[in-house]
Amino acid sequence: MNVTAKFLGGAGAVTGSKYLIDLGEFEFLVDCGLFQGPKELRERNWDDFPMALTQLEAVVLTHAHLDHIGYLPKLVKQGYRGPIYCTEATAELAKILLLDSGKLQEEEAEFARKKGYSRHENPQPLYTVEDAEAVFPLLVPQAFDKPVSIHPGVDLTYFHAGHILGAAIVKVVIKGDYQTKRLIFSGDLGRFNDPVLFPPTLIPKADILWIESTYGDRNAPKSKPQDELAQAILDTFARGGLAIIPAFAVGRTQLLLYHLFLLMEKGKIPKVPIYLDSPMAIETTKLYLDFHTDHRLSAMLEDEQEHAFRHPQLHYVQKQSQSMALNDFRGRAIIVSASGMATGGRVLHHLFHRIPDERNGVIIVGFQAEGTRGRRLLDGEPTLKIYGTDVPVKAKVYHIEGLSAHADQSELIAWAEGFSDSPKRVFIVHGEKESAEALAFKLKDELGWNTIIPQYLESFVLFEGI
Template identity: 45%
Template sequence: MNQSNSDPTIQFLGATKTVTGSKTLLKVFGKKILVDCGLFQGPKAIRELNWQEFKEAESIDAVILTHAHIDHSGYLPKLVKEGFKGPIYCSAGTFDLCQIMLMDSAHLQEEDAKYANKSRYSKHYRALPLYETVDAQRALELFVPLEMNDWTDIFPMISVRLLRAGHILGSSFVQIKINRDYNPITVTFSGDIGNGRQNVIKGPVSLVETDYLVMEGTYGDRVQSKLDPSETLAQCIRKVAKNKGVLVIPSFAVGRTQEILYLLRKLESENKIPEIPVYLDSPMAVEATEIYMRHKDELKLDLEKGGFIEPLCSHSYKTVRSADDSMLLCMKDGPMVVVSAAGMLTGGRVLHHLKARLPKPENVVLFVGWQAEETKGRLLQQGLPKIRIHHQEVDIEAEIVSIDSLSAHGDTEDILSWIKGIEKAPHKVFLNHGEESALNTLKYRLEHELNFSVVVPSFEQEFVLS
């Protein structure tokens, strides 16, 4: 490959053969542009990568975010702490969601450090948080929301546009155009791609052209269940309504919660379930729902239908903000539905609800998202007779139900159909954000079905785009 001095390079600094820590560095015309700035999450060996010094933080000229999920945005406060001062470009929806998500992430980092200090006895060791709320605030001051679909010049001869990715509110794929006199180049970063089957937000727009493509492959080797989740949800509600029980739905604050609220409203308006109180007990989910409703242009919902004030509120919908009210709710008699976080039971208010409701057979726990290995969520799905919550043994008599067709990611077929309409094969496709086996399966299909040239990059690997 003949490399000229002005040829851009691309380097993969996260989400290589894994699903967290998305960070891709594009160097062009002396500028360094970081696309996504995600936190590494999951096993300790992966989380420890967050603690490495980001040597180039000060010299990065701009960050562009595909969406607000912490595995794409959660490293920003650390980047700022290490000297980054440039603009952070993203959609308006992503900016709004980052305001709650980065502050929540900083709060969790502070709590982790406090907990570590409490449980260690050495006077010589003090755990520090990865970053603090003040770092998150400073990061938020650097945000520059962009209009979707329009090209914006961010540096001379470098422009950017965001196109709807349909994964969560505000999620976009990022196109960077390098407008050099000879051979201009467009590089596209997919971020996480939606599947178009969500009820609340609109699906992704198709990718039409790009010279290089950095693409996610989380579900690169899987086809998702396309079953309508409504009937399972309705059965759970009918059971608790009849037995005066409680349906506890552990849910992720952004995306999944809004889908559940929408389905509850729809089932009620179609008279498929009785009207029972629905409590949303998660301050972050309450705020995220309000943000969704402010960005109506991104929603599929027909706001006029059904005579509801807001299409995500069933008739007896109530939000719970204070911790005291949450504890009182744990003691309240059914029938009712409680939607609460965290979705995988890694912490949060839902644990109190489970402690109160799991020992009784009239109650139901409904999982609406994938439960990672070694989480309490996975343990409950395995049908154990007891579980430990807050250092207490809790009997499991409640019914445990799971719905697996509410994913916010596209599966293999969705990913392929997102790029099938492309006018000309890209010079190169880089697959990241996925387990290695998923990425290799997707690579094989792209090479054999679409004749694309595909690479699965390793951590810190760098490529020249000519």
């Protein structure tokens, strides 16, 4: 049996992860991500899938971020009807994120039609909400740490990766006629000291390894984000202001809720209302209660009356009218709202009404891509365009580092050192050029590994005659 791999995404970029594994009589895809970011990458989403979907027999997911699952509705729309394996929490998160993605695709197509900026007379969405729903019956949830056969001679096991709820490292064991081989896919690895999620599982052996390199060229600052968060909030309250925190609905919001709860319980900040104003974040937070064994807060959640996701200060804002009513709130409070880079969502109207007031504080807690409103706030621009209006930025902007969901370079190396033998080949994936090259050099220099940075659509023979 010969085994080959083709890189349909996640190669040379931090987006669109798709790795096609071909065993001859069985072909499967690891991850099925949407290309995001620059236009030249997004346009790949419209290309025909580079193989007949009748040949594709399975999809294996590492986690539920759109750059790993967001192409699934298009895949199913084009005719795929096979199983989609994932962890139990990933299955539920995927439903939330794919429905939202389908809604956004429809809204963007409608906006392009109304404004006439598309080169198409009648622009269509990449996929619809209905297309997203067609994915759900194909999801096949799996438990962590329990091997499952996805084809005769091919076993799959999920291990905790940290990063977000349900995220997994994938081990694929291929039993050939003469040899058994192990393929390990890191997925996206989380922080080793994350207070909410388990650290990435150390895997002892791999014949071929795929390792992400998102932060392959940098280390996180040695800071205490909880203390910095407390100081930003106290500083804002001392001015008589209100704190707004733009936060990603999946992962970052739940980590923030944990820190805010502890700060209040320890008396480091006053007990004031916390308004979680993001329907997606609310749905995601409830999954932490359903899958309490998939994270480190199970002991905290045993207290039914009061914990990080359920206590008197925390208010879930479901309705748009309730969200708008917060604009009239006066006094000390914390509003946590999506989106994390202030590119859209309910956080925009909070910023619109609050940033002209110098008493208020905007607390930025994650990476802000070039060109986003969050990045403009960090760069100290005097105005911010929201709803077509240049809004003066008088509120104080704080930047809290150390809350990333991605392992940094030292943690990626530490995870790699967990292998007892050197993999025969190591593919450096899911990273920009500088990050991938820096990690490849480190792994080669410190561990003597045979590292390869694959390019988009490049193919490799992994094994011959196994």
